[in-house]
């Protein structure tokens with residue numbers, strides 16, 4: 001009798017295990033699809049640019065919260081498309097308060113960052129940038 005109960009239980013457990021692994025099999029591609037969904041509208045260059053921007057530039061250019069101050073100006077596509085050449089130059093050479101990146105980044109990497117910035121929408125409430133002025137105003 002006890003043996004029978006154990007056998008039934010074992011069969012039951014096995015069925016649950018099979019179900020769980022099937023579920024994992026079905027769900028994991030769905031999860032993967034969801035994560036990469038964030039990149040849906042970005043091409044490879046823009047994805048590279050976003051990664052580099054987050055690593056190298058975000059510390060000064062991305063506000064940690066919507067209302068906090070950032071050291072540098074918040075960058076988005078309208079700014080970039082009007083000044084693409086200036087932007088490339090500033091990123092390479094730096095400015096008064098920004099380090100230049102021409103020895104750290106390849107020209108193609110700088111272009112990738114610019115390509116990524118061209119996809120960034122203007123933030124709803126642009127936070128006030130530290131006391132950073134725009135380079136072109138100087």
Ligand code: HEC
Nearest residue numbers: 056057060071072087090091095096097098132134135136
């Ligand atoms: C140490 C902080 C710091 C880092 C890191 C930094 N920046 Fe800046 N950036 C600034 C500041 C501050 C300004 C405003 C100009 C000034 O005050 O010299 C600026 C200005 C700029 C401008 C000109 C904006 C305009 O409208 O004139 C661009 C473009 C720019 N940064 C891009 C980048 C990119 C791309 C990176 C990463 C590769 C980067 N910055 C990394 C601080 C930084």
